[in-house]
Amino acid sequence: MKINWGTGIVLAFIAFISFILYFVFRMSTDDRANHDLVTEEYYKKELAYQEEIDASKTASEKGAIIKVEKSEKGITLFFPEQFDPKKITGKVSLYRPSNKHLDVDFPISLSKTHLLIPDNRLVDGRWDIIVKWNYEGSTFLHKEKLVY
Incomplete structure (x- = not known):
């Protein structure tokens, strides 16, 4: 199977978007990255x-x-x-x-x-x-x- 440059660009975009979504999901669910305000009130x-x-x-x-x-x-x-x-x-x-x-x-x-x-x-x-x-x-x- 031959991949032309158009298919390569689409695959690169999909890989990049997948990485960003994985990174956002990972950081939002990680307990070490607590996103509370500094004080309660x-x-x-x-x-x-x-x-x-x-x-x-x-x-x-x-x-x-x-x-x-x-x-x-x-x-x-x-x-x-x-x-x-x-x-x-x-x-x-x-x-x-x-x-x-x-x-x-x-x-x-x-x-x-x-x-x-x-x-x-x-x-x-x-x-x-x-x-x-x-x-x-x-x-x-x-x-x-x-x-x-």
């Missing part, structure tokens, strides 16, 4: 973004900078010493960009100026730390990326 969170900007600005204006250190015990958050630790309330969120099932929130309750997040909760890799805390009516925000 993305649009609601986007509307509250101005509050985050204001809280970060307030923290820098009042010198309420949090220092984050990692050690073999875990991650330690050092709050500013000029604030009374018993009056600090809020939440620490550990966000894992690669796996939303590892995300965890910790309430802030301090007796000293530091908070230890134990090592048994942390998996090696990148973590986004978000500390949103209140002190005497002022809201502060600290964001940091950490590779553990």
Whole structure:
């Protein structure tokens, strides 16, 4: 059987379209390629973004900078010493960009100026730390990326 150039072009198009369809089907059904949004309520969170900007600005204006250190015990958050630790309330969120099932929130309750997040909760890799805390009516925000 002899294949002329017209038949060859048609066969090449069919092969190319088959490959593209196979590739699309394979990627859409693969569990490793998760196509979820970064957060569950993305649009609601986007509307509250101005509050985050204001809280970060307030923290820098009042010198309420949090220092984050990692050690073999875990991650330690050092709050500013000029604030009374018993009056600090809020939440620490550990966000894992690669796996939303590892995300965890910790309430802030301090007796000293530091908070230890134990090592048994942390998996090696990148973590986004978000500390949103209140002190005497002022809201502060600290964001940091950490590779553990």
